[in-house]
Amino acid sequence: MDEDRPQLDALIIGAGFAGMYMLKTLRDRGFRVHVYERGGDVGGTWYWNRYPGARCDVESLFYCYSFSEELQQEWQWTERYPAQPEILRYARHVADRFDLRRDITFRTEVRSAAYDEARDQWVVRTDDEELTTRFLITAVGCLSAAQTPDFPGIDDFRGEAYHTADWPHEGVDLTGKRVGVIGTGSSGIQAIPVIAEQAAHLTVFQRTAQYSVPAHNRPLTDEEQRQVKARYAQLRAEALRTQAGILCERHEVNAVDVPREELQAELERRWRLGGLTFCAAYQDTLVDPAANELFAEFVRDKIRSIVHDPDTAELLCPRDFPIGTKRICVDTGYFATYNRPNVSLVDVRRNPISAITPTGLRAGDREHELDVIVFATGFDAMTGPLTRIDIRGSGGRRLADEWDAGPRTYLGLACAGFPNMFTITGPGSPSVLSNMIVSIEQHVEWIAEHLEHLRDNGVRRSEADPEAQRQWSAHVDEVAAETLYPRAASWYMGANVPGKPRVFMPYVGGVDVYRDICDDVAANGYRGFRLA
Numbered sequence: 001m002d003e004d005r006p007q008l009d010a011l012i013i014g015a016g017f018a019g020m021y022m023l024k025t026l027r028d029r030g031f032r033v034h035v036y037e038r039g040g041d042v043g044g045t046w047y048w049n050r051y052p053g054a055r056c057d058v059e060s061l062f063y064c065y066s067f068s069e070e071l072q073q074e075w076q077w078t079e080r081y082p083a084q085p086e087i088l089r090y091a092r093h094v095a096d097r098f099d100l101r102r103d104i105t106f107r108t109e110v111r112s113a114a115y116d117e118a119r120d121q122w123v124v125r126t127d128d129e130e131l132t133t134r135f136l137i138t139a140v141g142c143l144s145a146a147q148t149p150d151f152p153g154i155d156d157f158r159g160e161a162y163h164t165a166d167w168p169h170e171g172v173d174l175t176g177k178r179v180g181v182i183g184t185g186s187s188g189i190q191a192i193p194v195i196a197e198q199a200a201h202l203t204v205f206q207r208t209a210q211y212s213v214p215a216h217n218r219p220l221t222d223e224e225q226r227q228v229k230a231r232y233a234q235l236r237a238e239a240l241r242t243q244a245g246i247l248c249e250r251h252e253v254n255a256v257d258v259p260r261e262e263l264q265a266e267l268e269r270r271w272r273l274g275g276l277t278f279c280a281a282y283q284d285t286l287v288d289p290a291a292n293e294l295f296a297e298f299v300r301d302k303i304r305s306i307v308h309d310p311d312t313a314e315l316l317c318p319r320d321f322p323i324g325t326k327r328i329c330v331d332t333g334y335f336a337t338y339n340r341p342n343v344s345l346v347d348v349r350r351n352p353i354s355a356i357t358p359t360g361l362r363a364g365d366r367e368h369e370l371d372v373i374v375f376a377t378g379f380d381a382m383t384g385p386l387t388r389i390d391i392r393g394s395g396g397r398r399l400a401d402e403w404d405a406g407p408r409t410y411l412g413l414a415c416a417g418f419p420n421m422f423t424i425t426g427p428g429s430p431s432v433l434s435n436m437i438v439s440i441e442q443h444v445e446w447i448a449e450h451l452e453h454l455r456d457n458g459v460r461r462s463e464a465d466p467e468a469q470r471q472w473s474a475h476v477d478e479v480a481a482e483t484l485y486p487r488a489a490s491w492y493m494g495a496n497v498p499g500k501p502r503v504f505m506p507y508v509g510g511v512d513v514y515r516d517i518c519d520d521v522a523a524n525g526y527r528g529f530r531l532a
């Protein structure tokens, strides 16, 4: 046996939307490829996040793969925004349709991966296995390392405790229970209205109020689906030429230059339309504080008009950060939930949670008796899923150490010192600022072409050049600094994890611009990569 020939051409970590498509693409191109997946089935995010109300904030007809015309024509979505069970059904359908599971090992977590420089291959270890592969491809997602705050007494709680991102598959019966939800980001804001309908009493522990826009979710008609499907290719192509990979109406003028009445009417129209693209109405919302404040105050006025109790309404009005600089939430009945007699809101910025007790929690000088605590406290985003694996590159350097001061990558696709490793939607790429499926497809196709190029040219080793990485990282910082994004203590900035360096992690330049850069790198002999 040739000991320089690894067992695999490519090992993929993760069988969510990225890992599934990477597997299919490499297999179609004749590579020997395998996937390790922590969960019991495909679906990634949508396998784990089964909390009540879990739903995608990108519309169904575009939150799905575009790579197969047959697939996108045959699948029927039922609602404007897909609920978690429907997205998971779709992921399973894709796995069946393309016979993906035969190359996936489920319930298997990659613990470590070390680069063997002498052989130009990775040695990957799980709890039970060790194998060698020429290429290591991470498809671990950006929001897959759940984050539970380290509250004193957390292990002493005698009731039930769940994180939204690790929700029991059999569901949780909250009927008649006193439930506490900690966290009011997208997960909390989706779960709270549904939990309120089930629980005897719901107490929401809010540290930072969030901006949320109504989803106006509804069933999709056959006619709507038919119309989109008749023009799918064109609509997909148009979406690729947008900033976020999501079709939306945008006025190419500044909000501050629009007469106030006209602006108000437009924001009203957008509010009635609902959804994620609210802030994209004008070009200056995320760069000019004055424009941003017009949008923010519009949303605050909406909150005041929905929530009956003026003190509760004021507490729900976000003021700590510009609208859109934390991922805007998309909700169904969130603010109106606070009009229910069985719901109360606790300000934990003023009264911080000091301990979890055996029977509930302590916030400020008050004890709250609870049967169930729901941690909607988010994720160690973007870097956490990678640094939790012991990844060691050339000379034994650890990825976690290399990123000690924040992630540094070339194009969010590769890291200097970690040859033959590629990171789908890694930090430094648009990823979480875009329709993830659009970004995933672009990365998967780029990586597959790169690997083919290496194979065709007898190249055993591809590595990001340190100088190219330095320049790209500086560019990522520079474009972020031109926006209002760094003003929020967001998970984009690593601010939600104590001790995490504050670096704006995704690339804000837009999926349109980014795609052109990646294509240009490839067309120029993979500029910025050292091929050997």
Ligand code: N01
Binding pocket: 055, 056, 057, 058, 143, 149, 164, 182, 183, 184, 185, 186, 187, 188, 190, 205, 206, 207, 208, 327, 330, 348, 353, 376, 377, 378, 379, 432, 491, 496
């Ligand atoms: O997490 P988050 P998430 N004490 O980090 C609070 C995607 N997503 O799971 O803001 C008290 O946004 C924290 O408070 P603060 C989407 O991209 C999409 O909700 O840090 N509170 C915050 O309120 C989203 O952005 C969908 O002050 C604490 C909350 O917990 C991303 O996932 C659905 C605390 C965490 O909010 C993450 O959303 C769901 C503490 N010690 C998620 N620690 C859709 O597609 C944290 N918090 C619709």
